[in-house]
Amino acid sequence: MKKELKENQNDSDPPSAIEEHKEETIPLTTVAEEKPFVKSEIKTSDFNIISKETEDFRARFFPQASEKQWNSWRWQIQNSYTQFNKLSEVIDVKNIDDLAFLSKSRKLPLRITPYYASLLDKQGSDSPIAKTVVPSKLELIVSEGEESDPLHEDSMCPVPNLVHRYPDRTLLLSTGFCSVYCRYCTRSHMVLKDKKHFGTKAWSDSIDYIRNNPEVRDVIISGGDPLTINDKHLELLVSSIRAIPHVEIIRIGTKVPIVLPQRITKNLVKMLKKYHPLYLSIHVTHPDEITPEVAEAVTRLADAGIVLGSQTVLLKGVNDSVEVMKELMLKLLKIRIRPYYIYQCDPIPGSSHFRTPVSKGLEIIQGLRGFISGYAIPHYVIDAPGGGGKIPLLPEYYQGREGDYVLIKNFEGKQYKYYDPIL
Ligand SMILES: *Cc1c(COP(=O)(O)O)cnc(C)c1O
Numbered sequence: 001m002k003k004e005l006k007e008n009q010n011d012s013d014p015p016s017a018i019e020e021h022k023e024e025t026i027p028l029t030t031v032a033e034e035k036p037f038v039k040s041e042i043k044t045s046d047f048n049i050i051s052k053e054t055e056d057f058r059a060r061f062f063p064q065a066s067e068k069q070w071n072s073w074r075w076q077i078q079n080s081y082t083q084f085n086k087l088s089e090v091i092d093v094k095n096i097d098d099l100a101f102l103s104k105s106r107k108l109p110l111r112i113t114p115y116y117a118s119l120l121d122k123q124g125s126d127s128p129i130a131k132t133v134v135p136s137k138l139e140l141i142v143s144e145g146e147e148s149d150p151l152h153e154d155s156m157c158p159v160p161n162l163v164h165r166y167p168d169r170t171l172l173l174s175t176g177f178c179s180v181y182c183r184y185c186t187r188s189h190m191v192l193k194d195k196k197h198f199g200t201k202a203w204s205d206s207i208d209y210i211r212n213n214p215e216v217r218d219v220i221i222s223g224g225d226p227l228t229i230n231d232k233h234l235e236l237l238v239s240s241i242r243a244i245p246h247v248e249i250i251r252i253g254t255k256v257p258i259v260l261p262q263r264i265t266k267n268l269v270k271m272l273k274k275y276h277p278l279y280l281s282i283h284v285t286h287p288d289e290i291t292p293e294v295a296e297a298v299t300r301l302a303d304a305g306i307v308l309g310s311q312t313v314l315l316k317g318v319n320d321s322v323e324v325m326k327e328l329m330l331k332l333l334k335i336r337i338r339p340y341y342i343y344q345c346d347p348i349p350g351s352s353h354f355r356t357p358v359s360k361g362l363e364i365i366q367g368l369r370g371f372i373s374g375y376a377i378p379h380y381v382i383d384a385p386g387g388g389g390k391i392p393l394l395p396e397y398y399q400g401r402e403g404d405y406v407l408i409k410n411f412e413g414k415q416y417k418y419y420d421p422i423l
Contacts, residue, residue, distance in 0.1 A: 008220050009265075010298075011291070017196065023130055023347060026154045029285070034070055037194075041322060041348070042274075042392060045068065045072045045262060045265060046069045046072045046265070046266045046267070047072075047073075047261070047262045047265060047286075047296070047297075048067075048071055049071075049073070049261075049292055049293050049296045050067065050070060050293070051291055051292045051293060053118065054115065054118040054119075054291070054293070057112070057114075057117070057118035057121050057329070058070050058118070058259075060098060060123075061090060061114070061117075062079065062114060065079070068361070069417075070114070070115075070262075071262050071418075072262060073260055073262040073263035073265070075234060076115055076179070076260055076262055076263075077113065077179055077228065077260070077347075078111045079114050080111050080112060080113050080114065080180075081110065081112040081113075081117055081177070082109065082110055082111055082220065083109070083110070084110065084135075084239075087110065087112065087134070089115070089118075089125060089132070090117050090120065090121050091120050091121060091125040091130060092125045093125065093134065095189065100254045108135075108139070108181060108183070108185070108188050108191070108192055109179065109181055109191075109192075109195060110134075110135055111178065111179065111180055111181045112134075112180055112259075113179055113180060113259055113260050115135070115259070115260060115261070115262065115293065116129075116180055116260075119127055119288060119289065120133070120134070121167075122313055126198070127288070127304050128284065128285075128286045128288065128317065128318040128319065128324075129288055129289060129318070131268075131315070131317060131318055132182075132183060132184070132285055132286075132315065132318055133182060133183065134183075135178055135352065136183065137188035137350075137352075138350070138353040139183060139202055139350035140350060141350060141352060141353070141395050142349045142350055143347075143352040143387065145347045146347040146348060146349045146350070146351065146352070147347065147348075147349065147385075148188070148189040148317070148348065148349055149189050150186065150346050150347045150348060150383075150385045150386075151186065151219070151346065151384075151385070151386075151387055152385075152386050152387035153171075153187075153387070153398050155387065156194065156387055158209055159200070159205040159206055159208075159209045159220075160202075160205065160206075160254075161174075161202065161206060162171040162205070162206040162209055162210075163341045164209075164213075164216075165387060165389055166389060167215060168207075168216065168217050168218060169216065169217070169218035169220065170209075170210060170213075170218075170220070171192065171220045171222055172203070172206050172210075172219060172220065172221050172222065172241075173187070173222055173224065174198070174203065174221050174222065174223045174224065174226045174229065174237060175196075175197045175198055175223040175224035175225070175226060175228065175229055176190055176191050176193065176195055176196055176197070176198065176223065176224045177191070177195060177196050177197050177225065177228050178191055178221070178223065178224050178225045178228065178255070179225055179226045179228050179255070179256060179259055179263075180255060180259040180397065182255075182283075182313075183354070184313060184315065184345055184348065184353075184354045184359075185344070185348070185349050185382070185386055186346040186348060187223075187224070188348055189348075190224070191224060193231070197224075197228075197229060197233075200233050200236055200237070203236075203237055203240070206326075207237075207240050207241065207244075210241065210247065211244050214246045215246075216246065216247065217246060217247060217248040217249070218247075218248075218249050218251065219247055219250050219251070219253075220251040220253055220281075220313075221237065221238070221241070221250065221251065221252045222252075223253075225254050225255055225256055226241055226252050226253070226254060227252065227256035227257075227260075227263055227268075228253045228260075229326075230270050231267060231268055231271055234268075234269050234271070238250060238272070238275045238278075239274075239275060242275045243394065248277070248279050249277045249278075250275060250279070251276070251278075251279040251280070251281055252270060252278070252279070252280050252281070253270060253281045253283070253311070254280060254282060254283065255282070255283035255284075257280075257282050257294060257297045257298055257301065258282060258283065258284050258285075258289050258294055261293040261296065261297035262293070263297075264296075264297035264298075264300050264301060266300065268302075269300050269301060269303075269304045269306075269368070271303070271382055272301075272304065273305060273306065275303040276305060276306075277307070278305075278306050278307070278308070279307045279308075279309065280301060280306050280307070280308050280309070281309050281311050281340060282298075282308060282309070282310050282311065282337060283310075283311050283313075284310050284311070284312055284328070284337070285312060285313065285315065285319055285328075285331065286318060286319050286324065287324065287327040287328045287331050289301070290331045290332070290393070294335070295335050298335045298336065298337060299335070302335075302336040307339050308336060308337040308338065309330050309337065309339070309340035309341075310337050310339045310340050310378065311340055311341045311343065312325075312328065312339075312342050313342075313343045313345050313346075313354075314342050314343065314344055314345060314356055314360065314361050314364070314380075315345060315354045315356075316353065316354055316355060316356045318354075320356045320360050320364075321365030322363065322364055322368070325342070325364050325367075325368065326367070326371070326372060327370060329368065329372065329376040329377065329378065329381050330372060330373075330376055332376070333373065333375055333376045338375060339376055339377060339378035340366070340378050340379070341374075341378050341379055341381055341390070342361060342364070342365075342378045342379070342380045342381070343382075343383060344361055344381070344382040344383075345379060346382070346383055346385075347385060354381065358382070358393065360395060361380045361393065362394075362395050363395075364380070365393075365394065365395055366395040366411075369411055370410065370411025370412070371411065378402075380392065380393050380394075381393065396409065397409050399415065401420075402417065404419060404420065404421040404422065405417040405418060405419055405420065406418050406420045
């Protein structure tokens with residue numbers, strides 16, 4: 001008889017999904033859709049780092065919350081800022097009436113964890129990181145080339161919520177819920193529609209598809225944010241994918257270590273490390289995000305052998321300078337996150353105030369390459385509108401040919417010739 005998952009299983013209980021994953025099927029007894037908004041019991045957490053400024057913020061805005069509660073990721077989600085008037089207590093939210101209108105007309109919800117709000121409070125409403133999560137009237141301006149699903153992901157789903165664009169890897173959209181809603185989110189069309197966990201049953205078709213397509217050797221679990229799913233359900237998903245023999249690596253795309261570091265409990269890490277080789281792509285935007293809390297979360301993951309990469313969206317007024325990107329990339333390297341991608345900001349509706357010219361991205365790469373460790377230099381890519389995939393862009397280091405020589409330019413702008421005869 002199939003073992004059923006216990007509904008009131010504690011996060012610290014031994015995982016019960018292991019038996020089932022041998023059968024390579026999602027047990028249909030676990031349909032229960034988890035609603036992150038519903039108040040549930042706060043369990044004690046083994047996360048216990050609160051930096052000084054964040055502690056001051058807690059004492060000021062959540063005096064009734066204990067340290068234990070603050071360090072619980074569920075408490076953080078349940079007490080997140082989702083209302084403009086509540087947020088305005090923390091930072092100066094301009095034109096709150098307009099924003100109320102905005103929330104009705106566009107509906108990309110407001111959601112900021114108390115932890116992340118504590119970083120905004122320190123910096124003020126015009127700070128780089130506030131711009132990324134606090135709604136703005138500028139979101140109402142829809143510009144040339146913008147569309148709700150710019151990467152045409154919906155047309156590349158062989159089954160719902162599984163994007164198969166490249167020959168050997170697929171992207172599994174595991175949930176519509178995120179712990180923070182970035183104003184420039186490329187999947188805003190999806191989180192706008194769903195805003196919740198799909199439940200485990202929704203993954204069955206994707207897992208069947210991967211199992212039936214042996215060319216898939218790399219599965220990226222994204223969303224929404226997969227690390228907002230509880231340990232039990234997440235393990236069900238990861239173990240089911242791991243049980244497919246031709247899947248070589250599993251990646252998880254997440255912003256949780258940056259905006260909700262409390263989620264990176266020892267139990268989560270202990271569970272994840274059973275499914276190596278596992279990679280984590282962490283969405284990170286600005287050096288101000290690299291706090292002691294984040295360093296702790298990331299250290300736990302790295303110590304468990306999980307390979308950490310970063311993804312950063314290039315955003316005007318946020319991180320669009322060589323200095324800021326350099327500081328960010330070097331800070332990431334120090335906490336063992338290998339910079340992976342800088343993305344040109346995808347043209348979702350109402351995002352033009354975030355977009356820089358492509359020349360800015362090239363200037364940043366040029367300002368990094370040669371000046372700091374090569375390990376600290378990500379690829380700058382445009383995810384081609386219409387679904388062409390990620391296209392890398394490089395400054396003009398290759399300058400053409402002169403007879404049997406190629407002409408190349410170094411990081412200082414000096415020209416060199418390399419003998420490369422045409423055969
Ligand atoms: C980004 C992406 C991938 C992964 O691309 P890599 O360059 O291998 O990191 C896979 N599928 C889709 C649909 C993507 O958008």
